[in-house]
Amino acid sequence: MLIIGGREAKRHSPKILERFVALCRASERSPCIGVVTTASADGEAAFRTYRDAFAPLGMAAKALDLADRRQADLPEYARALSAMAGVFFSGGDQLRITSTLGGTRFHQALLAQRELGLVIAGTSAGASMMSDVMIVGGADEREPARNTVHLAAGMGFWPGSVIDQHFSQRGRIGRLLAALAQNPEILAIGIDEDTAIELQARPPTFTVIGTNTVTVLDGRAITATNASESSPDQPLALVGVQLHVLAPGWGYDYQRRLPLSPAVESWLPF
Amino acid sequence: MLIIGGREAKRHSPKILERFVALCRASERSPCIGVVTTASADGEAAFRTYRDAFAPLGMAAKALDLADRRQADLPEYARALSAMAGVFFSGGDQLRITSTLGGTRFHQALLAQRELGLVIAGTSAGASMMSDVMIVGGADEREPARNTVHLAAGMGFWPGSVIDQHFSQRGRIGRLLAALAQNPEILAIGIDEDTAIELQARPPTFTVIGTNTVTVLDGRAITATNASESSPDQPLALVGVQLHVLAPGWGYDYQRRLPLSPAVESWLPF
Known part of the structure; x- marks a missing residue:
């Protein structure tokens, strides 16, 4: 796990994101990560930021744009995790993460997949939670x-x-x-x-x-x-x-x- | 001595200034205090602020407006301390205090009079020094x-x-x-x-x-x-x-x- 204090460098020498990518590669899972933007007020913008930061590091990113508990209980999101090496939680409001994801199938899948090598990272609100x-x-x-x-x-x-x-x-x-x-x-x-x-x-x-x-x-x-x-x-x-x-x-x-x-x-x- | 972290209450329930006055009274020296405004950019304004804060507490304040080392070496300022119960250093820039007063006759008189009961207080820059x-x-x-x-x-x-x-x-x-x-x-x-x-x-x-x-x-x-x-x-x-x-x-x-x-x-x- 990687717990980040916010405002991590994204372009020039993004040491922390590089380390996340290295850990994901070392997991020997599918070379793809999910970006959970639940905390962010503008989830699409947050996803683009991280997609564009991870692309030069050679890591493809998929949006895990979980917006409500019903969605977080859908089996496809839980299933998606098994085809990913890592999950990155963007910043925003940590209460959005816990109130939307706490105790859902997605939350349980994160805990289960972590045992199988899934790398979990979060920044700012994604660190607090x-x-x-x-x-x-x-x-x-x-x-x-x-x-x-x-x-x-x-x-x-x-x-x-x-x-x-x-x-x-x-x-x-x-x-x-x-x-x-x-x-x-x-x-x-x-x-x-x-x-x-x-x-x-x-x-x-x-x-x-x-x-x-x-x-x-x-x-x-x-x-x-x-x-x-x-x-x-x-x-x-x-x-x-x-x-x-x-x-x-x-x-x-x-x-x-x-x-x-x-x-x-x-x-x-x- | 009273060392104050700045922005002490001056009008409504000024606990810290009241305590300073109480300590000065308890010293049984002349019921008068000196305000050293050397740290302040506008020494006169700083003096008025404290004079007006101490007046309702029944304590007369005199300005010790030492602006340069020559003045700080004059015997009359050192002598003035012996007719005071306490000295209060206002805030501003602590380097002004040390560069103007450090090692002068006034500084030595402060140390000597403290042994005889003089109460020394300072706020903000007057605390740092x-x-x-x-x-x-x-x-x-x-x-x-x-x-x-x-x-x-x-x-x-x-x-x-x-x-x-x-x-x-x-x-x-x-x-x-x-x-x-x-x-x-x-x-x-x-x-x-x-x-x-x-x-x-x-x-x-x-x-x-x-x-x-x-x-x-x-x-x-x-x-x-x-x-x-x-x-x-x-x-x-x-x-x-x-x-x-x-x-x-x-x-x-x-x-x-x-x-x-x-x-x-x-x-x-x-």
């Missing part, structure tokens, strides 16, 4: 408070995490901390623009690729917070958050919660 | 990189720290992390708008007052960073930063580096 606790929206450039973040159930492609995107560029650490304060067990990940994490199940690690950074907030060592007794607009206190900033090439073991420097994880399949 | 390593400027809403922050020597009122202001409101954690990566020993403090820390030497603690939060970044447990081998515009990696978000009423022991919940530090002189 990957976790099981999903950030729907919230305030940028604010201190953490319960009402600075709105949460909903995500698509569960990466359980145990909560993901935010456009992270440094929009000043979003406050809202990610607010999500963390409400349940410190969750692993909070903030992904910058033109930056992605490449996630694998075995070993349970991810690697940072792209241009900027990925911020990991580990709340398990939080010793005190006022999250339960504070009112929604009161500033939150959090004591003892572990913060890691990972640059491209750095990795993270999300089971043992250990950052991996580029040297340590050079055994990863780059 | 308090530390010995001072953030001059940098990029908002950016991931940490060596060129996202510019540092200079501050006024040294609080050694061992680096202070950033307008913190959550301008998305400044990236530049504060960049300052921290270069020497993890320093204590990095981000103060939100309309929020302040009230600092005391004995015990070596501060308390958060005002509306929003104070972020403490403790880098002593950093186990890995690429700060020395990265180029100025490369994203920085930092592994193992301790992050605390402190809400009003919470405190921090900056010698032992321990956050204090409101209950624990209720013995503090509120």
